[in-house]
Amino acid sequence: MNFFIKTYGCQMNVNDSEKMQHILENKGLTITRDEGSADIVIINSCAVREKPQDKIFSYAGRLPKDKIIIVAGCVAQAEKEKILERNPNINYIVGTHQYYQIDGIVDEILETRNRKTGIKVQFIRQWQEAIPGIDARTSHVSGYISIMEGCNNFCSYCIVPFARGREKHRPFEKIMEEAAYLAEKGYKEIILLGQNVNNWEDKERNMKFTDLLDVMAQRIDVKWIRFITSYPGYYDNELIAVMAKHRKIARNIHFPAQSGSTRILKKMNRIYTRGQYLDIIRRFKKRIPDITFSSDFIVGYPGETGNDFKLTLSLVKKVEYENIFSFIYSPRKHTRAFKMEDKLSLEVKKQRLYELQELQRKIQLKNNKALAGSTVEVLITGKNPKKPGDVIGRTVSYRVVNFKSGTGAGEFTRVLIEHVGPYSLRGREVPGRLSGNSN
């Protein structure tokens, strides 16, 4: 029996898909590279905006009728049985907290062959350990580790608390076990995952996220430890201290601001004001001068005026992010903002998105130009599929670097930057010593 997994959305979904793959492979099923040859197609869905949500329905609609189609992930959890009504091709739905039971669910499906059996979408309150050491990983360079799931923040626009439930924190030992396993397997960087990572804690051990980082940086033999996503303002002093202490913790933070206007931030139910956000950034930069930031922004939030939007542009100019992800506001059912009046035309929203992305492009080009002629340290993440002989690497601040190399994925090397664009750098490998990770 063959299966195929189509994954939409964030890195946590990718990680959950890898776990499902591992479980099903252990059960004797075989993963296939294309849906055409699969008996079972699992769609791991994303509900965060309307577009990715719609994609799963058009994708499922295109699949041949003889396939068993399982929808897992966030749309499954948030929409439940409604999914089956919307698309008769879909056979089963599996919630965000049931993916680790996918083997039993597949058994149930194969036994009964009935539509709508195996529907499991209820939330569970505690962290569920999927399986120790997951081998079905797409990357053999960057090891992702889920450390928490869910969110208690209820930002007014966001479906995550309805799709992933309340926060559940993975116990310290389990995280360390997986980290040690990955380091032993030769992974070069560890990326801790969660919707709100800096709120992680292990109550029994009286440990906060920054304690976890501290212990991990001391004990786990990898070059970089990263984490995504952090909420601006949770334990920032402790985070500054632990990042200043260990170079192993990559000096790059994804700190989604969402807007530069305090008025809009209040409406979004974010806990910081524009001034507080900028103050957090300033304090990080003061103590760790080489730190860099990235962010997410929503434009066209209900009630966003031209002036609010200007404040977002000016925030972006002030912080000079390495990279931003920007989105037009997408109304999501279940959320508070869903009922807010949304008067702005799509034209205006698109124009604002364009302006924001143009500004960021200019900032990135300027910052990349400043790197021309210098040598940067790069982790090779893989071959460039479009250019034979070329590899793609990432700097500590996550900038993309293209170059030719005799070595492959997982190697650290030095690259002299010769050409720059807004979204990537190009150069040639040069000999020389790599920096250590000593504190």
Ligand code: SAH
């Ligand atoms: N936990 C993270 C974000 C998770 S969702 C955080 O708090 O930052 C990823 C990004 O999607 C968000 O940062 C936000 O910018 C965007 N997003 C979430 N809901 C959205 C919506 N309804 N419309 C448009 N963008 C949205």
Ligand code: SF4
């Ligand atoms: Fe969504 Fe806000 Fe939680 Fe992020 S912090 S997942 S945006 S509710």
